[in-house]
Amino acid sequence: MTSAPSAVITGITGQDGSYLTELLLEKGYTVHGLVRRSSTTQRTRLDHLFHNHEIYNKRLFLHYADLDDTTTIRRVFVRTEPDEVYHLAGQSHVGASFEIPETTCQFTAMGTLKLLEILRDLNKRPRLLHISSSEVFGRPDKAPQTEATPMRPVTPYGIAKAFATQMVSLYRESFGLFACNAICYNHESPRRGESFVTRKITRAAAAISLGQEDHVTLGSIDAQRDWGFAPDYVKAMWLMLQESEADDFILATGTVNRVEDFLAAAFDAVHLDWRDYVRQDQAFMRPSEVQRLVGDPSKAKRVLGWSAQTTLPELAARMVEHDLKVLRSQPEQVASTAKSNGKS
Numbered sequence: 001m002t003s004a005p006s007a008v009i010t011g012i013t014g015q016d017g018s019y020l021t022e023l024l025l026e027k028g029y030t031v032h033g034l035v036r037r038s039s040t041t042q043r044t045r046l047d048h049l050f051h052n053h054e055i056y057n058k059r060l061f062l063h064y065a066d067l068d069d070t071t072t073i074r075r076v077f078v079r080t081e082p083d084e085v086y087h088l089a090g091q092s093h094v095g096a097s098f099e100i101p102e103t104t105c106q107f108t109a110m111g112t113l114k115l116l117e118i119l120r121d122l123n124k125r126p127r128l129l130h131i132s133s134s135e136v137f138g139r140p141d142k143a144p145q146t147e148a149t150p151m152r153p154v155t156p157y158g159i160a161k162a163f164a165t166q167m168v169s170l171y172r173e174s175f176g177l178f179a180c181n182a183i184c185y186n187h188e189s190p191r192r193g194e195s196f197v198t199r200k201i202t203r204a205a206a207a208i209s210l211g212q213e214d215h216v217t218l219g220s221i222d223a224q225r226d227w228g229f230a231p232d233y234v235k236a237m238w239l240m241l242q243e244s245e246a247d248d249f250i251l252a253t254g255t256v257n258r259v260e261d262f263l264a265a266a267f268d269a270v271h272l273d274w275r276d277y278v279r280q281d282q283a284f285m286r287p288s289e290v291q292r293l294v295g296d297p298s299k300a301k302r303v304l305g306w307s308a309q310t311t312l313p314e315l316a317a318r319m320v321e322h323d324l325k326v327l328r329s330q331p332e333q334v335a336s337t338a339k340s341n342g343k344s
């Protein structure tokens with residue numbers, strides 16, 4: 001009899017980490033999450049699992065380990081001997097990467113290299129999924145982008161991700177690691193952090209419709225992105241590690257929209273016209289903006305049988321519905337989050 005599969009997830013407390021944990025638990029996995037000491041208070045996305053006594057500390061375990069603490073990470077791998085590793089952790093805010101480029105590179109770039117070095121030395125090497133990003137393409141010559149499109153990153157975050165992505169490919173080719181890059185385009189959900197533009201918009205649309213706020217302040221609203229639904233994307237990440245050979249895949253919808261289109265969809269969901277409520281401020285503009293990114297997911301469709309299932313209006317409506325529910329149940333908490341939601 002073969003034992004149940006096991007996985008380590010870095011970044012388990014994030015949006016993708018929480019959806020992936022649910023998916024793997026459903027599939028019978030034992031899941032080990034690496035968490036930073038400082039994320040102690042930010043585990044709301046996993047609360048429902050911690051309260052489930054059938055799961056927590058039976059099939060779901062947390063281990064404290066910062067990405068630069070190689071000794072501790074190595075110890076977790078040696079003790080847990082996972083079959084699969086999903087490396088989702090890192091500083092993921094592109095705007096913030098201009099303010100904290102060193103931290104961004106330390107965790108997103110060097111953190112990935114350190115992880116690869118640990119895996120290279122293990123007797124039983126797990127399969128690795130690294131979450132890469134469309135930001136590696138920066139200002140591409142070609143649209144939509146494919147796995148073969150050259151990387152031309154223009155943000156500290158994109159540069160750090162490009163380094164990590166190329167290291168993953170190198171360790172696959174040179175050291176025989178089963179290591180894959182999921183080159184993910186923007187993927188959102190009600191669990192998205194409130195400093196990303198989609199969630200900032202859906203929360204504001206909900207708050208405005210309830211009379212709790214009267215406007216939202218944004219940066220560039222003509223930027224164009226390929227927005228999908230996060231739970232769709234974690235399914236593809238899992239599929240990638242079930243293949244017989246390690247490879248890189250673009251995970252995207254293939255459809256491009258402006259921030260304005262997302263605004264329209266979110267405010268439509270509460271029957272308001274976004275143009276009456278949006279202000280713009282230089283503080284939210286980036287020193288170097290990635291104007292337009294759209295992915296070609298045809299390889300993922302052909303090889304993995306995967307495609308994104310959720311349209312932009314469905315995504316926005318789902319997020320607004322969630323934010324309305326939260327606001328109605330905890331108006332003070334959400335209002336204070338909005339106030340403290342500084343430069344992002």
Ligand SMILES: C[C@H]1O[C@H](OP(=O)(O)OP(=O)(O)OC[C@H]2O[C@@H](n3cnc4c(=O)[nH]c(N)nc43)[C@H](O)[C@@H]2O)[C@@H](O)[C@@H](O)C1=O
Pocket residue numbers: 092093094095132133134135184185186187195196197198200217218219220221223224225259284285286289290344
């Ligand atoms: C694939 C990629 O996807 C994400 O990166 P992102 O595309 O930068 O996502 P975002 O939601 O921060 O910005 C989207 C667009 O919206 C513009 N925008 C306008 N006004 C605001 C604003 O007020 N806040 C923010 N955050 N953006 C704004 C902003 O300038 C940009 O053009 C991350 O998951 C990243 O980890 C990742 O890998």
